[in-house]
Amino acid sequence: MTTIALAGNPNSGKTTMFNDITGSSQYVGNWPGVTVEKKEGRLKGNKDIVIQDLPGIYSLSPYSPEEAVARNYLFNERPDLVIDIVDASNIERNLYLTSQLLEADLPMAVALNMIDAAKKRNIKIDANRLGELLGCPVIETSAIKSQGTREAVARAIELASSGDRAKPPVFSDGLERVLREISDLIRDAVGDGNLRWYAIQVFERDAEAAKTLKLSADIAGEIEKRIAAFEAEADDDSESIVTNERYLFVEKLVSETVVFDTNEKLTPSDKIDRIVTNRILALPIFLAVMFLVYFLSISTVGTLLTDWVNDVLFGEWVPGVVKSALVAIGCADWLQRLILDGIVAGVGAVLGFVPQMMVLFLCLAFLEDCGYMARIAFIMDRIFRRFGLSGKSFIPILIGTGCGVPGIMASRTIESDADRRMTVITTTFIPCGAKLPIIALISGALFSNSALIGYSAYVAGIAAIIVSGIVLKKTKLFAGEASPFVMELPAYHLPTVKGVLVHMWDRAKAFIKKAGTIILLATIGVWFLSSFDWHLRMTATEDSILADIGRAIAPVFSPLGWGEWKAAVAAITGLIAKENVVGTFGILYGYEEVAETGVEYWGQLQAAFTKLAGYSLLIFNLLCAPCFAAIGAVRREMMSAKWTWFAIGYQTALAYAASLMIYQFGSLFSGGGFTAGTAVACVLLALLLFLLFKRPYRAKIEARAGDPRRIDAV
Amino acid sequence: MRTLSSVKTGEVVTVQKLRGDSALKKRIMDMGITKGTEVFIRKVAPLGDPVEINVRGYELSLRKVYADEIEVI
Numbered sequence: 102m103t104t105i106a107l108a109g110n111p112n113s114g115k116t117t118m119f120n121d122i123t124g125s126s127q128y129v130g131n132w133p134g135v136t137v138e139k140k141e142g143r144l145k146g147n148k149d150i151v152i153q154d155l156p157g158i159y160s161l162s163p164y165s166p167e168e169a170v171a172r173n174y175l176f177n178e179r180p181d182l183v184i185d186i187v188d189a190s191n192i193e194r195n196l197y198l199t200s201q202l203l204e205a206d207l208p209m210a211v212a213l214n215m216i217d218a219a220k221k222r223n224i225k226i227d228a229n230r231l232g233e234l235l236g237c238p239v240i241e242t243s244a245i246k247s248q249g250t251r252e253a254v255a256r257a258i259e260l261a262s263s264g265d266r267a268k269p270p271v272f273s274d275g276l277e278r279v280l281r282e283i284s285d286l287i288r289d290a291v292g293d294g295n296l297r298w299y300a301i302q303v304f305e306r307d308a309e310a311a312k313t314l315k316l317s318a319d320i321a322g323e324i325e326k327r328i329a330a331f332e333a334e335a336d337d338d339s340e341s342i343v344t345n346e347r348y349l350f351v352e353k354l355v356s357e358t359v360v361f362d363t364n365e366k367l368t369p370s371d372k373i374d375r376i377v378t379n380r381i382l383a384l385p386i387f388l389a390v391m392f393l394v395y396f397l398s399i400s401t402v403g404t405l406l407t408d409w410v411n412d413v414l415f416g417e418w419v420p421g422v423v424k425s426a427l428v429a430i431g432c433a434d435w436l437q438r439l440i441l442d443g444i445v446a447g448v449g450a451v452l453g454f455v456p457q458m459m460v461l462f463l464c465l466a467f468l469e470d471c472g473y474m475a476r477i478a479f480i481m482d483r484i485f486r487r488f489g490l491s492g493k494s495f496i497p498i499l500i501g502t503g504c505g506v507p508g509i510m511a512s513r514t515i516e517s518d519a520d521r522r523m524t525v526i527t528t529t530f531i532p533c534g535a536k537l538p539i540i541a542l543i544s545g546a547l548f549s550n551s552a553l554i555g556y557s558a559y560v561a562g563i564a565a566i567i568v569s570g571i572v573l574k575k576t577k578l579f580a581g582e583a584s585p586f587v588m589e590l591p592a593y594h595l596p597t598v599k600g601v602l603v604h605m606w607d608r609a610k611a612f613i614k615k616a617g618t619i620i621l622l623a624t625i626g627v628w629f630l631s632s633f634d635w636h637l638r639m640t641a642t643e644d645s646i647l648a649d650i651g652r653a654i655a656p657v658f659s660p661l662g663w664g665e666w667k668a669a670v671a672a673i674t675g676l677i678a679k680e681n682v683v684g685t686f687g688i689l690y691g692y693e694e695v696a697e698t699g700v701e702y703w704g705q706l707q708a709a710f711t712k713l714a715g716y717s718l719l720i721f722n723l724l725c726a727p728c729f730a731a732i733g734a735v736r737r738e739m740m741s742a743k744w745t746w747f748a749i750g751y752q753t754a755l756a757y758a759a760s761l762m763i764y765q766f767g768s769l770f771s772g773g774g775f776t777a778g779t780a781v782a783c784v785l786l787a788l789l790l791f792l793l794f795k796r797p798y799r800a801k802i803e804a805r806a807g808d809p810r811r812i813d814a815v
Numbered sequence: 816m817r818t819l820s821s822v823k824t825g826e827v828v829t830v831q832k833l834r835g836d837s838a839l840k841k842r843i844m845d846m847g848i849t850k851g852t853e854v855f856i857r858k859v860a861p862l863g864d865p866v867e868i869n870v871r872g873y874e875l876s877l878r879k880v881y882a883d884e885i886e887v888i
Contacts, residue, residue: 194872588877
């Protein structure tokens with residue numbers, strides 16, 4: 102078994118290369134301990150060769166989780182060989198990573214990718230000469246056209262059997278002298294390890310390397326003296342010295358092998374950007390693109406497909422077929438119900454979202470692959486970073502107005518962990534399509550259909566996002582500059598159909614697999630609780646275990662103005678799907694079937710709820726934990742049970758506090774007098790104000806601690 | 816000393832020094848903004864921040880706060 106690692110910059114066409122050389126046998130998982138995606142596949146036509154796709158990185162300095170993962174893999178786990186994918190049309194910066202990969206002491210081949218794009222711009226690269234200077238084979242490729250990729254792999258494998266290793270770059274005499282001195286001092290500690298690499302790490306004062314080597318205080322002191330002397334001489338810190346030297350090495354390579362035979366002032370990409378990120382046109386274009394994405398996935402195609410799956414496929418066809426089959430074999434009534442109302446409905450709830458998500462993912466994959474997504478971050482960064490969100494958070498929140506599930510999944514495009522988590526937690530605050538019936542119910546029954554109620558629901562959602570952004574940003578969990586906004590604006594290019602489809606399917610598959618299990622189990626669980634009594638006999642909802650749970654927890658909601666078991670039960674069934682709130686009220690008020698707005702029982706609702714209590718109920722149901730499908734999506738995106746529970750807990754606590762304040766202050770101002778509840782509301786308000794205006798938590802910055810999480814990926 | 820954040824769009828400047836001693840500095844250098852590099856200020860985002868620059872033949876966007884840490888002539 103031979104393992105080939107693919108390494109390269111983001112946007113170098115690495116993923117396209119990976120898709121091209123591996124068959125359908127891809128495995129997508131996670132690198133242990135971090136939310137960085139791990140992709141593995143087998144070489145097409147030779148199953149003995151494993152292709153390991155490393156995350157796209159600009160450098161091997163261990164400051165982002167992606168870099169730490171790649172570095173650890175290359176230097177500790179050791180693949181058999183490396184293929185370095187270099188974007189030929191952006192060769193200078195791409196070769197910087199190459200200069201670091203050369204030090205891994207592994208057989209290495211360079212794929213000079215996107216060579217066609219470079220040629221089109223009249224960038225001429227002498228691949229043979231570059232290969233001589235780098236000391237490793239350089240193969241021209243165009244992964245998007247599937248050209249040269251096979252040859253690159255073949256050359257790399259050949260190389261592995263010959264045992265030739267790549268040669269590390271040689272720096273200036275001064276630096277080489279210090280590195281030699283350090284090498285002599287650490288030789289014993291390194292043993293048969295990679296001496297050159299360790300010497301550079303030690304020179305850069307890398308904490309991890311120091312930990313591995315366990316140098317004695319004497320030697321460490323001796324080394325430090327030399328580094329400090331050299332730094333004083335160069336008037337720079339050691340890490341910067343090395344980075345400078347690497348770029349000098351790269352500049353020399355480029356000057357000897359690349360000819361920019363072009364007098365173009367503007368690349369095609371620049372020309373597009375003159376319009377797309379234009380001062381005046383940028384925002385209208387952005388809004389138009391957003392409208393199109395929304396229109397396709399939420400208004401038209403996506404919803405049509407999802408409605409069809411929900412209403413026809415899982416509403417009529419599948420249940421019809423399953424039911425007649427179950428009747429035909431004489432299946433027991435409870436088992437029929439379990440299969441139909443529990444499992445089929447549960448599977449339907451999961452699969453129903455898939456078509457809509459596929460359409461959305463198709464749009465997102467296109468936006469990402471063509472390069473526009475980076476421009477969105479560029480355009481929107483200014484607004485969103487105030488709330489601890491990224492410019493890219495706009496898309497999840499916009500999509501969230503249609504459905505929170507694809508909205509949460511859309512947060513995948515946000516690289517920084519903190520920004521992504523924040524977006525995942527806040528996306529479902531925006532009222533989604535399934536919450537509209539609840540809004541219609543309350544505004545119809547209690548506010549004579551006032552449009553203000555619907556409008557205020559969106560205001561409340563946006564307010565919840567902004568408040569959460571500001572408050573959470575100041576906590577230790579989300580502390581610090583969320584993502585240092587140093588971001589490449591990659592050249593635009595037309596993505597391939599295959600690339601976009603693979604990208605889309607990767608995400609949809611992940612949702613179906615991971616979210617599917619949670620949604621299915623939870624749906625069956627709630628179905629069971631609402632259909633059985635404590636003696637495990639099938640019963641009507643009002644006598645079920647769930648009704649008893651509702652009665653038991655109802656007092657919890659008294660301070661919110663609706664300490665009523667029916668409302669509590671409705672809130673719980675709302676977890677299956679938010680529109681269930683309306684239906685459950687209907688059942689509990691004695692109606693088998695109700696209209697989407699619950700118009701049949703508006704009278705009963707008016708008798709049971711004051712306007713204020715009704716509004717508090719509405720806000721609670723809008724802000725609290727989302728439906729199971731969305732929770733499944735949260736789990737999928739957070740990749741951690743702890744963070745999922747944090748999200749659900751935070752959302753529910755915020756919903757509770759907001760509803761309580763609305764009800765208690767509302768009562769006070771409508772002449773209800775100052776009660777214990779008002780006091781609690783005052784305390785909550787004071788706490789909220791404190792959290793909004795307190796000083797942000799600041800992490801102590803330790804000098805070169807080498808903590809991979811200090812900077813998130815850009 | 817002039818910093819990158821004060822440079823007008825359309826100007827070409829040379830990087831003199833990077834201030835600070837943080838992971839951010841390292842990130843900026845990794846992206847190719849090192850001493851002596853020529854930087855072209857392409858544009859400012861529609862809302863005034865971040866800025867888009869051309870360095871080593873590619874487009875990079877960075878916030879003004881970071882651009883303020885880069886001394887240029």
